[in-house]
Amino acid sequence: MKLYITDLSPNSRRVLAALGHLGFKGETEIQKFDILNGEQRTEAFRAVNPNLKVPVLTDGDLNLWEANPIMIYLADKAGADSFCPSDPRGRIEILRWMSWEVQHYNRALGDIVWETVAKPAFGMGAPDQTKIDAALENYHRFAAVLNDHLAGRDFILGENVTVADFAVGAVSALALHPQSQVPLDDYPHVKAWYLRLEGVPAWQATAPRAPAEAAE
Ligand SMILES: N[C@@H](CCC(=O)N[C@@H](CS)C(=O)NCC(=O)O)C(=O)O
Incomplete structure (x- = not known):
């Protein structure tokens, strides 16, 4: 998996924390953008997230943007029912x-x-x-x-x-x-x-x- 984040962001923090909480850090590449300098504003990143915003998680052919769905996806992938109940x-x-x-x-x-x-x-x-x-x-x-x-x-x-x-x-x-x-x-x-x-x-x-x- 690959996670795009920035240091300046509670949206990135929640996803990065979920990644750590669920034990996925070792198998995830982290790419940080300096959003204050618009580093994410490239055509390559537009193909990942047309909103040109972070966080984004890619997993195989899935490009998932929006912090809250990313956390749910990670929890479901980990089968972490107490962190994100499935009932x-x-x-x-x-x-x-x-x-x-x-x-x-x-x-x-x-x-x-x-x-x-x-x-x-x-x-x-x-x-x-x-x-x-x-x-x-x-x-x-x-x-x-x-x-x-x-x-x-x-x-x-x-x-x-x-x-x-x-x-x-x-x-x-x-x-x-x-x-x-x-x-x-x-x-x-x-x-x-x-x-x-x-x-x-x-x-x-x-x-x-x-x-x-x-x-x-
Ligand atoms: N609703 C989005 C918000 C994402 C967002 O606003 N990200 C900010 C950083 S916290 C960003 O990438 N800003 C860069 C920009 O708008 O150009 C989410 O939950 O992920």
């Missing part, structure tokens, strides 16, 4: 949380940390407090849902870490960053879960080395 109820819970994080939770969170951590780290200007405040309104709405859900649970589906945690938790490093303005103290179960996730060995192994490397 209808478990599978639909995974898909529910993945859909929710893309559309709601990480969209709001991403808007906040882009302004507060990523932009300053990349030298792209000062945080825009109007945008932060608008995103915070959405963040409060969806963080409350996650906080209530995590009360009494170690991970999103219960006892075991799953692809849903890697998906919903993808932005953990930036959310926990002291500059982030993400009001995690209002959501203690979310904060405790982020810290628990940071303790999962494969997740820990992919921690960004600097704040800028955690940015999308």
Whole structure:
């Protein structure tokens, strides 16, 4: 298999962590692009992913783009039922949380940390407090849902870490960053879960080395 990623990306982090968690690292070639310099914008890579985005996993004649389906594919390939349940109820819970994080939770969170951590780290200007405040309104709405859900649970589906945690938790490093303005103290179960996730060995192994490397 071959995995295309970049150092600067929670989308890449979740896939790389899944690869490590499932024991596929030894049999996977990793190609890193410097996306800030547009290194992925080649005709050769367009044939792999017409969106010109990472992550992408290739396996034989399969070119699979989009981080969440890549994690599910890897888990199914490994037969890792506890990391990505195959029974209808478990599978639909995974898909529910993945859909929710893309559309709601990480969209709001991403808007906040882009302004507060990523932009300053990349030298792209000062945080825009109007945008932060608008995103915070959405963040409060969806963080409350996650906080209530995590009360009494170690991970999103219960006892075991799953692809849903890697998906919903993808932005953990930036959310926990002291500059982030993400009001995690209002959501203690979310904060405790982020810290628990940071303790999962494969997740820990992919921690960004600097704040800028955690940015999308
Ligand atoms: N929905 C995609 C998002 C992929 C994405 O936005 N990747 C960013 C890095 S985090 C990228 O490749 N950006 C380069 C570009 O847009 O040119 C996924 O889940 O994989």
